[in-house]
Amino acid sequence: MVGTARKITPTKPVPSDIEIAQSVSIQPITKVAQAAGILPEELITYGTTKAKVSLKVRDRLKSSPDGHLVIVAGINPTSLGEGKSTTTIGLSQALGAHLDKNVFTCIRQPSQGPTFGIKGGAAGGGWSQVIPMDDFNLHLTGDIHAISAANNLLAAAIDTRVLHERNQTDEALFGRLCPLNPKDGSRRFGRNMFGRLRKLGITTNDPNQLNPEEISKFVRLDINPDTIQWNRVVDVNDRYLRSMTIGKSPTEKGYLRDTSFDITVASEIMAILALATSLKDLRDRLGRIVVAESRSGDLITAEDLGVAGALTVLMKDALMPNLLQSLEGTPTFVHAGPFANLASGNSSVVADQLALKLVGSDGFAVTEAGFGSEIGLEKFVHLKCRLGGVKPSVIVLIATVRALKMHGGGPPVAAGVPLPSVYTEENVELVQKGFANLKRHIEHAKLYGVPVVVCCNRFHSDSERELECIVRLSKEAGAFDAVVSNHWEEGGKGAIDLGNAVINATTAPDKNFQFVYNDNESLRKKIETIATKVYGADGIEISEQAAERLDMYERKGFGQMPVCIAKTQYSLSADASLKGAPQGFVLPVREVRLSAGAGFVLAICGSIQTMPGLPTRPSYYDVDVDTETGRVIGLM
Amino acid sequence: MVGTARKITPTKPVPSDIEIAQSVSIQPITKVAQAAGILPEELITYGTTKAKVSLKVRDRLKSSPDGHLVIVAGINPTSLGEGKSTTTIGLSQALGAHLDKNVFTCIRQPSQGPTFGIKGGAAGGGWSQVIPMDDFNLHLTGDIHAISAANNLLAAAIDTRVLHERNQTDEALFGRLCPLNPKDGSRRFGRNMFGRLRKLGITTNDPNQLNPEEISKFVRLDINPDTIQWNRVVDVNDRYLRSMTIGKSPTEKGYLRDTSFDITVASEIMAILALATSLKDLRDRLGRIVVAESRSGDLITAEDLGVAGALTVLMKDALMPNLLQSLEGTPTFVHAGPFANLASGNSSVVADQLALKLVGSDGFAVTEAGFGSEIGLEKFVHLKCRLGGVKPSVIVLIATVRALKMHGGGPPVAAGVPLPSVYTEENVELVQKGFANLKRHIEHAKLYGVPVVVCCNRFHSDSERELECIVRLSKEAGAFDAVVSNHWEEGGKGAIDLGNAVINATTAPDKNFQFVYNDNESLRKKIETIATKVYGADGIEISEQAAERLDMYERKGFGQMPVCIAKTQYSLSADASLKGAPQGFVLPVREVRLSAGAGFVLAICGSIQTMPGLPTRPSYYDVDVDTETGRVIGLM
Incomplete structure (x- = not known):
């Protein structure tokens, strides 16, 4: 095992997330940092379990080779989510604690809004989590x-x-x-x-x-x-x-x-x-x-x-990535958490850059891309890779039996209501039908010239035949490999097959990373290219007002910028109700805005809510402190 | 010298605050903590120069004797301030680095609003400062x-x-x-x-x-x-x-x-x-x-x-005081910063408690009370001492020649406009006239049965005769001692006389600490007692609406609470234009509110602005980061 990686002994049935998070002894963050190759003077500790890491690491290692960048993306999810963060962490634990690889995980910092609203805390789940989960979900280091x-x-x-x-x-x-x-x-x-x-x-x-x-x-x-x-x-x-x-x-x-x-x-x-x-x-x-x-x-x-x-004075410390660890000792950067519609939806460029240097040429930086691949992965490539000068080695696409059934025509899935029985009983036909969505994501991911590994994130009620169906169809659709993974229940051990598939993919001969559009195309053309090549639209329809502003941005010299499309994550189209692989639709561009600081032109397709609300029973009803021990209770 | 106390070599003319702050080598906060008697497991470091301190310190030392609590209060100030924080720090430096006493400083954390507005950074001033001043003025530890x-x-x-x-x-x-x-x-x-x-x-x-x-x-x-x-x-x-x-x-x-x-x-x-x-x-x-x-x-x-x-989950870390240091190595708690009108105007009860335990029986905890003594000191006694079970040993009252001249009838003093010449030329008569204000504060402070030391905070243009006049009149008015102090220009060395006066005051025989009002008096009576005994009013005038609410609070069982009066700091009355020692006025109680969580009934006298504005030229015009070194520039 490398660095602070360690095997743990998952228990079944899987306890609650916070019970798991508090059951595992946490290693001093100074030890995690040292084992990851970070020098003491490059580490700014915040207590004993979290720290910031100076960008000087990158300067010191600038002539060292980068490791392999693994982007974990997904299909269009249900509103319950398909376990992208959990898989990102589980895969990292497999690589580090079971397959002897240097590995770093890069994930986003969650907003405190949903933590006290409908979502509760989130730091992966089951036996694939980042700890300490209360710090992760609360102030962290104040970014x-x-x-x-x-x-x-x-x-x-x-x-x-x-x-x-x-x-x-x-x-x-x-x-x-x-x-x-x-x-x-x-x-x-x-x-x-x-x-x-x-x-x-x-x-x-x-x-x-x-x-x-x-x-x-x-x-x-x-x-x-x-x-x-x-x-x-x-x-x-x-x-x-x-x-x-x-x-x-x-x-x-x-x-x-x-x-x-x-x-x-x-x-x-x-x-x-x-x-x-x-x-x-x-x-x-x-x-x-x-x-x-x-x-x-x-x-x-x-x-x-x-x-x-x-x-800048207010933001200067925030620019340094935050170091935490997974249950199995994987060093983890938690840094930035931009909306996946209004912004890139990915953790920071600097976290990826530092991770790639720290893991070295044979190591892996596993990083998550928010929403479905047509949003998170597309933005990862055109916003992050372009700016940060980093190239992915492997793209992992997460699918679940549940989400594919929904794409195949299953009834709506929503938080707080019991799951319809079609989702808990075997139905291979529905999975097969819903595969159309995953197929499109595989085709999309392959556009970038990087091997694609499909990961079926296993749920308790999935049948072997359902999972086998996804694996077989994925390979037929051109995935480099497709495997079933059980990291929620088993931690890194449950993701060993996924880890091996990712390692093998790095040796694939056909790597030829490329963008889908170029800087010097017009803004309108860039939007059109994403709509048609990535979303499968027939074309785009730009409102008069949006068209005027695009012309104005071109005139004022912002035409070289990439575009950032804001749309629903629940469909490949801008209409959340169009499941599976919609065809014959046009992407409506209602409004465009300039994010000149972030460095992109925002194209808003559909309505985007930028301020969530609290439900009648927010999760804060369960959150408290044990005033004797200072321990947070009920965060999940 | 005790602990991390150290002498520095102040240069003249006194450089800018940030130049001084950045010219002095900072000691590792772990060293400051260790020397102050804090165990490693009681310290939560945030980088190398700031830390939080666990309340476990208090439990560990619960049977140890407390040190001497020194409250630093002031007269009614001009809008430029009379150097209370600077004196609090300077006195501490004198006690620690020059008079071989164990000492802790307790001050408030400033709001970031004024830092970027009209005030600029504030961490004391000249050679009496808390460092690092950028952390002090910015996020600190996120409280x-x-x-x-x-x-x-x-x-x-x-x-x-x-x-x-x-x-x-x-x-x-x-x-x-x-x-x-x-x-x-x-x-x-x-x-x-x-x-x-x-x-x-x-x-x-x-x-x-x-x-x-x-x-x-x-x-x-x-x-x-x-x-x-x-x-x-x-x-x-x-x-x-x-x-x-x-x-x-x-x-x-x-x-x-x-x-x-x-x-x-x-x-x-x-x-x-x-x-x-x-x-x-x-x-x-x-x-x-x-x-x-x-x-x-x-x-x-x-x-x-x-x-x-x-x-509580959001606030649990904030409850631990933040440890920093002064230029001369004094351990300094920076904790809480409530408004002195709407709230207590003092740093936290727990910071004082910890400091008193850590300095030991012969040591000193020097703590600042905001605004004039009729506000900050009165609230210190009736809100903090009552709740925290701490007793002051000495009260220091800060006065300046400038402020006394204003109280004596000098023209208005305002930020951003040149000081009228009466403030820079000798005028003993005006000082003598203005002494009426200081006299009232001495009489007020003596109500608590604790020796009062007057400190004339020396400014460059003050004449010896002006200063001598204040010293003489203060002693005549019943101060235990009165001294001139020059800590802004000289650091702790300039406050040695003040330090000795404070040490001597702890041996005064007549200490008999007492409150001015009792819990079981009615809310109305408490307000009246403060108005007449502390402010020198003839009585109070309560609006009909306020009277109704006072009755309601009594009925609902809040009558035992102390009261917290919100009024201007620029006069002993509620009318900022009444300088000196106003007489024959009535305190108008416009509105009362219940702060049941804080534990007091708020009586609002006059209008209180709870949201400042930015001036045309905010101080942010000068603030930037040196992007090569990461150093903050222009904060002061």
Whole structure:
């Protein structure tokens, strides 16, 4: 066994997740780090079981070869999920504790909203989990809090600037932005004023050199309040904040505005955290965030507001991946958790980069891609791989008998209601019919020129014939291999076949990684390519307003950016009710937005809810602390 | 020298705060902790320069004697502040690095709002600072973020509950709160439902035993939306959130509500953090928070909503004080930062308790009380000492020549405008006139039966005659001692006289610590006692609405609680323009509120702003990161 990998002894029937998580002794995170090749000075511990890892690791190992990058993606899931995180962890445990490979797991940090809402905690499941699960599900090291703080400082800066510009002359604004030193008549620019000055073509460093026209351009962003696209955030399921009118205090002098709060993980700053490649890159991206347009149509950025430096200060520690461990001792990076529709849906570029260096040429970095492969995997490739310069060696596609039955025509599956019997009794025909969905995902994954391994994530009620059917059809559809995996019940031992399939896939001769579209295609063409080649649509239909904005983005020089499509995860199409392998549909692009900081153009297909609500019985009804021991109870 | 105390070599002219903070080598926090008597298993490090300290320290040392508690309070300040934090740190440095005493400093954690707004960073100043100052001013270990998360989860729980009750029958609510297990017909209460059940007098643990009337009482909190007194919070100066209408999304079905966001440090949860004495006490206080009234006038608590356990989970790490160090190596607890008007204005009870145990019988815990002594010191005594069972040995009162001149009739002092010349030129007469304010604070402090040491915090432009005048008059007014201190310029060395005065005061024979009012007086009487004995008012004037509520609180059993008066810090009265020692005024009590979780009745005198705004030129214009080194620049 390598490093801190260790075999555990899973018990049956499988206890609750929190019982399992608290039954296993946790190894000191310093030991996990040391065994993973992280130097003491590269580790910032937060207590004894979690730590941040400096990006200096990457610099130190820059001439070392990368390990194998394994992307774990899935088919279109049911609303209960098909175990992607659990499989990512189970596969890692198989590789590390049973197949003697260096391995790192890379997963996302969950939002606290769902933790106290409908979902409860999530850190894998059964005998494939990341620990400590309470830290994982709660503050961890504060990255999401840092995003809330930065996001909301920027929001306050926008509205307050509008107010101050409304109520002050150019001279008054200038006098306050660059106050006169009464002793010598000098004025001085703030450090973060130079971004806007240079954008305006003003090259002097002395405020007294500005002429009245330059002063006016410098002090007056002239934001059109109707174009403000920056929402405030909280990491709470608070549906009452979906739409509101702010500024109603008399102190705001009648400048009312309608706006919204999103959940924090929907912030563009989360998208940036997931894609930034260095502190410098983070600083630049935060400065490029477009928050609104001026009345004359200029794009107003965080740099124009002079706040990007402060945002970076708030985010600088968050840029370092968080190190935890799995039940079987796999070092695990938990880092970033962007929405898979509004953003990349994957953990961070830097976590993958660090993991690939740390595992070395024969090792494996196993990383999860959110939602179905047509969303998570597509974005992994076109957003993360492109930016981070990393290439996948193997793509794992997760399928379940349950989800395939649903795609084959089974009744709806929903949380909180008993599962219809078709899902618990053998029905090979339904599985076979539903395979059409998995087939499309296999075909999609193969577009990237990387071997595809199908993993049937075994549930208790699955029959051998059902599972065998999926394995056989997957191989016929061109999968490099297809195996059944039982890691929820058995931990890494249950995923040994999957581990071997992944190891074998790295030796496949036909690897020729490629993108599905190129940077220099038009934005419209990029959307169309994803719709037709990845989703299987006949074409796209762009609303007039969206088309205008795409033209505008091209004109303003954003045409080279990749696109990020926001759509439902429950269908290959934008219509959640179209199961299986829908055909003859058109992808409707309702709205497009610019995420200039994250570095993509967002195409919104269908309605996307960016603020969840709490159910009548939220999971917080069961969560408490044992006040004697300090132990968290009822998180799952 | 004791522990990690060390002498430094201050340079003149005094460099900027951040230059000083970054010029001094920082000692590993593990070393600071060890030298302070904290065991490794009691320390939770966050990187190498900050840590949390377990309350187990207190249990381990419970039979050891406490050290001397020194409260540092002040006169009514100018808007520039008179250096209370700086003096607290400077005095500690004198005691530790120059007078060979065991010493601990206890100060508040600042809000990030002012840090990026008008104030810039604050961690003392000059050669009396806490380091690292960027951590101190930013996320630190996430306590304030935890408060935001808990506060806003509770807010979401309130509004969502109102929505669900509006749209569902008793049966539907019951069915969702205690879902039927279709296999055996059983139902189960969630762990956090028992608080409400017991309050209703329902003793069964089986939901199926409830009769329809009990079901209705259990499921229907029947909150009157007009009585909701729980605001949401962000730790940002965001004036547009002072007043708003929420719930405007169609998904909320027309249930609109006007509400406000406060800055996080104004949350009752911050007040609770500062006063909680154990994890159990924290859990109980969070459960007791009153969020609204029912339509029949019952007080609805966080426990009724079933969310108090989750709030405790979010707050459990925040309850442990944060350990940092001063420039001269003093171990420093930075913990809690409640508003001095809405709450106690002091750092936490547990930080003081731990510090007193750790310094031992001959040692000193130096702790700061916010605002003028009539607010910070009064609340320290009646809220903190009463709850925490700690007694002060010495009270230090800070005065400055500048503030006394203002009280003597000098022109207004404001940030961002040059100081009028009367403040920079000798004027003993004005100081003498303004002494009336300090005299009142000395008389107030002496009410508690503890020796009072006056500290003149020396500024560059002060003349010897001005300082001598303050010293002389202070002694005449009954101060145990009065000394001039120069710790801003010289560090601990500059506060040696102050340190000796404090040490001598501990030997004063006449110590007889007492409260100014007793628990069993009526709420109205408590307010009156503070107004007349502490503020020097002729009496109080209570609005009709406030009087009704005081009666109601007495009826509902909250009459034993202490009161917490919210008023301006700039005058002994509730009118900021009344300087010096105002007489013949009446304290107007506009509104009273119940902070049942924090454990006091709030009496609001005058208008209190709970959400600051950003100025035209916020301090974030200068804040950035050096992207090569990761170092924060421009924070001060």
